[in-house]
Amino acid sequence: GAGVSQTPSNKVTEKGKYVELRCDPISGHTALYWYRQSLGQGPEFLIYFQGTGAADDSGLPNDRFFAVRPEGSVSTLKIQRTERGDSAVYLCASSLRTSGSRETQYFGPGTRLLVL
């Protein structure tokens, strides 16, 4: 596609429920990143994929958070037993190459998650 797409755009769930957030990167981009942006703050790194594998998941806050990218394209961020503190905008980004400290990351519009 023309840009990074994310679905759903908004998700409301109840505390304790499981949610999945989807990211479809720019075609041909091999690196994919997930960030979380809380109100009034900058994006906070969660995890990045190099192809199908998670190259760095050091930003995931705890084991309730998990992400996959089974075919090296679409990625799903999964949150188990959601808590009110998980409410945030979850941003996905992709870049052209995997070794790319220098590469520009292009962001999707985000998924706004609200946990009641």
Added chain:
Amino acid sequence: AQSVAQPEDQVNVAEGNPLTVKCTYSVSGNPYLFWYVQYPNRGLQFLLKYITGDNLVKGSYGFEAEFNKSQTSFHLKKPSALVSDSALYFCAVRDQYNDMRFGAGTRLTVKP
């Protein structure tokens, strides 16, 4: 550890005046610096980046930024602000060892 500081939460300028949005950083290795803009209910849009070379970087929509190694700064500038430039601006830094770290953002308001 790497970090980014945007010392101003809010910047207000009149349309047609020059604008500056400040950013300072700290990294272990060579810095790769980025500016992004975020409009309401939208994702981040890339404006410009510094990797190496000329300290003055030109980007989208007439924005530019100057890399100053001695002051560890990467301030965003535009000679003549437009009302449509009003948005949230984020500075970000990474190096070859670490992932991207963003500042807290600066809200720019350009008044007609």
